[in-house]
Amino acid sequence: MSVLPSIDPAALAAGRGPSIDAAEFAELVRAFNEVTARLESTHGSLQREVGSLKQELADAQARLRRSRQLAALGEMAAGIAHEIRNPLGAIGLTLEALTEDLEGRPEQLELCGRVSRAVGRLDGIVGDVLAFARDTRVRPEATPLQGPLLAALAATEDLIERHDIDVDLELDEAASAEIDASLLEQALLNIMRNACEAMCSTAAPHRLVVRLSSVELRDPDAGRVGHSMIEIVDTGPGIPEDVRQRMFNPFFTTRAEGTGLGLAIVHRIVDAHGGRLDVKSGESGTSIRVSLPVIFQGERMETSEESGQSLGDAVRRRVRDNADAGSGSRPEVGPGEESDRGAA
Structure with missing residues (x-):
């Protein structure tokens, strides 16, 4: 670049500015x-x-709302289940006594059998609800994620063979995170079985893609944080938008059978690990991503407490902490709690 002529302020004030030729002006x-x-x-x-940050904020707020709903529904469901189980037990005992009194009366015994089967189904539902609401313990340990992922895939082998599904694995063997391996395996098994069952209703080639990679995701408090991401992709019919908004709600299901608690439990497990659960779906299939921080982001128990973390308490604490953070106040740290907080 050529050097422009210097300008004397006094000359400008006197109206005698420097002349600039065409090249200098250009x-x-x-x-x-x-x-x-x-x-x-x-x-x-x-x-x-700014647009990206707004979208990430909206996603974080959606995760917070979902965590609040799960925590509230879990507590309510546990209370209702206990109230149902008590009279249900009384019905079962009375039915056993009635069955003994009706010995030799086949028609009446058949009616008792129907009632007994209905009581059994109700007891199974109550058991599922209590399993969802109970305080499962999260014991995070540094673990290569390939292990629980392949274990969940092996447990899905019956559906893979039955529906003639091709499986593609794209695994980063170095990907690891501080997780509870048994709980993560349970969550991945549920996602994989749902994916396999979704594909059985389509004529398109059945293909299950399982990816494991290391990525960095933005954390509102710590900037970009290392995560291990598990992505499960199927070639099923996709999930309608209205179903996608409710698929992690307890008791929501589109099937004729089932309690609708499987994906709700998946969400609670991922949330208790401080992870993220994202769903993308279209006509060509569905992709579910489970992103887990390499360094555990959930609540850690004090060394004096029992090893592990209450899954129910984790959800409730994360909801409380996120709500306090959103209001600009710092949550008080009670006995037996640490002051560090996980990502939303």
Whole structure:
């Protein structure tokens, strides 16, 4: 770039400004255009970054709302289940006594059998509800994720063979995280079986893709944080938007049988690990991503407490902490709790 002539302020005040030839003027225009282009580019980048942050904020708020719903519904369901189980037990005992009194009366015994089977089904539902609501313990340990992932896939082998599903594995063997391996295996098994069962209703080639990779995701408190991401992709019919909004709600199901608690439990397990659960779906299939922080982001128990973390308490504490963070106040740390908080 050529050097522009210096300008004397006194000369300008006297009206005797320097003369600029055509080449210097063109150079001045070019420099001005370069600065303008850089400013426009920076402005565009800032707009894109603001848009990305707004979307991430909306996603975090959606996860917070979902955690609140799960915590509230879990507590309510546990109370209702206990209230149902008590009279249900009385019905079962009375039915046993009645069956003994009706010995030798086949027609009446058949009616008792029907009632007994109905009581058994109700007891099974109550058991599922209590399993969802109970305080499962999370014991995080540094673990290669390939192990629980392959274990869950092996437990899905019956559906894979029955529906003639091709399985593609794309695994980063170095990917690891601080997790409870048994709980993660339970969550992945549920997701994989749902994916296999979804594909059985389509004529398209049945293909299950399982990916394991290491990524960095933004954390509202710690910036970009290392995560291990598990992605499970199927070629099923996809999930309608209205179903996608409710699929992790307890007791919601589109099937004729089942309690609708499987994916709710998956969500609670991932949330208690401080992880993220994302769903993308279209006509060509569904992708579910489970992202787990390499360093455990859930609540850690004090060394004096029993090893492990209450899954129910984890959800409730994370809801409370996120709500306090959103209001700008710092939550008080009670006895037996640490002051560090996980990502939303």
